[in-house]
Amino acid sequence: MKLRKIWVLPLLLALVCSVGCGGKADLLHGYEKVVSSMGSLARTSEHKLIGTRTCGSDNYTGAYAATCRQARGKDVVFGGCSLQARRLQVTGSVACQSGFVQLIVKNGSDELWLTPDANGNISQEITGSGGDWYLSVEYADFSGSVTLCSAYAK
Structure with missing residues (x-):
């Protein structure tokens, strides 16, 4: 501190x-x-990521992919702090063989859990107020794959 x-x-x-x-x-x-x-200090550094991140135009956009075998931990994939409100479209998929994975968007003290549909697909528009905004993936003995794409909504 x-x-x-x-x-x-x-x-x-x-x-x-x-x-x-x-x-x-x-x-x-x-x-x-x-x-x-x-x-930007709160995002997981590249060498500590469980998956791989491809950065977009800023810290809030880009792509993320992970193929895991018994993964444990947390990747803070996208996000940061800003005075500006942001409207993002988050898409992706989860294929779970075993274990547990959570996709969480935090905006200040608010949390939004992204839940895949029956086919494992995710598509959600998220409007965040200014302040801190982070998209994280939390793994608990997870085997499978996760893909995410975050882009500004049109």
Whole structure:
């Protein structure tokens, strides 16, 4: 926790220095950059992922695929912190041979569980308010496959 506090002070100092005499828009843009960079720290790093992630245009979009054998753990696949609301379309599939897998979208304190249909397919539009927003996959002795795609809804 102290490490996070140590990072906050230089980031706030950089924000104040970068804004200078700019207006409200400059201040909001600088604050958005700080919040966004801190939010990306919660995503699972590439080398620790159970599956593989292909990044899209930002931290909220892209593709994820995992073929597992007795996997345990959690991948925070997409997401971050932002002042902006986002509307995303999440599609994918789950093929479970054994064990358990959960697909969870967290927006602040709200949780939405993505439930595959009878064929194992997922398709859901998600509107998240500003703040933190994360799509995670949680595995418990899971054998099978998971594919996900997150894109901005049209």
